[in-house]
Ligand SMILES: Nc1ncnc2c1ncn2[C@@H]1O[C@H](COP(=O)(O)OP(=O)(O)OP(=O)(O)O)[C@@H](O)[C@H]1O
């Protein structure tokens with residue numbers, strides 16, 4: 001898709017008046033654009049499907065499929081929706097500018113055409129497209145970088161942790177109290193650092209499109225059960241009630257969905273830690289004929305009005321001193337749910353617990 005850098009741009013002109021086509025064709029080929037031309041909407045849709053151009057100049061008034069309709073169809077298809085469309089309108093046509101933008105056009109050019117104007121408008125759109133593509137590549141590079149770095153850091157940290165452990169085991173007793181405290185701080189800090197690195201790694205993993213999803217049908221309830229059991233072991237079986245609806249099957253990428261559930265349940269567990277009778281629930285309900293899954297807790301909750309950026313990385317609603325965390329969990333969950341074509345939303349109140357709902361396509 002990066003062919004834009006190699007040449008000036010591949011433009012498709014669609015107009016049912018051959019003279020118009022010829023005029024634009026000559027103008028643009030002289031400017032060294034690669035130009036294709038077709039005479040009606042149907043041909044246009046075919047040409048785009050065979051080879052998507054970088055830009056389309058689209059006449060509005062055409063028999064059968066008019067320009068608005070062609071544009072609407074292009075925008076409805078994921079494969080063609082990003083191709084910019086500039087509308088061509090004659091002065092005496094009843095041209096509806098608002099409608100042109102509403103159906104997804106990015107600009108319009110009025111007939112009779114003025115050479116300079118056509119070139120400037122075309123070049124504007126192509127520049128925008130170049131920048132968008134560059135941004136996309138940069139983002140992908142950055143994500144791959146995040147993945148790599150957090151992965152490598154994790155390995156090094158594991159080594160530091162092992163050495164600290166050995167140091168303590170073998171020589172701890174021979175050290176004085178001050179030195180022992182140092183080692184203890186070392187252990188605490190590297191454990192915290194490990195958590196942050198783990199979170200970052202998961203976030204970049206959930207985003208990495210180069211890691212293909214593997215779709216399976218599996219028992220979501222058992223997955224929840226296993227995660228919850230780990231909490232139980234960690235907290236030494238402290239009185240916490242878990243209600244898990246059994247045998248809920250879903251289709252999705254198990255590895256990613258596990259990360260999402262771990263984060264949601266980890267939050268539910270964390271934010272009920274200081275509650276009298278903590279209760280965490282997992283289940284399913286139907287909304288508009290769609291399966292919706294939820295993780296519900298009766299913890300400290302939060303003020304929904306302050307939660308607009310809840311799914312943005314590093315955004316937290318509680319102070320670090322009260323509840324530890326980096327603020328990456330929910331950003332990761334959202335990315336994973338979206339990669340499955342689903343949605344995530346919540347219901348919460350201060351001291352009234354929180355419920356996170358999600359769908360999977
Ligand atoms: N079940 C919940 N109850 C109350 N507040 C929640 C709940 N889940 C999330 N939040 C709020 O949303 C914030 C963001 O959650 P997120 O999981 O992204 O980060 P975190 O848990 O603070 O850190 P991390 O998950 O990276 O360790 C939390 O800090 C908290 O303020």
Ligand SMILES: [Mg+2]
Pocket residue numbers: 263266267325327328329330
């Ligand atoms: Mg979290």
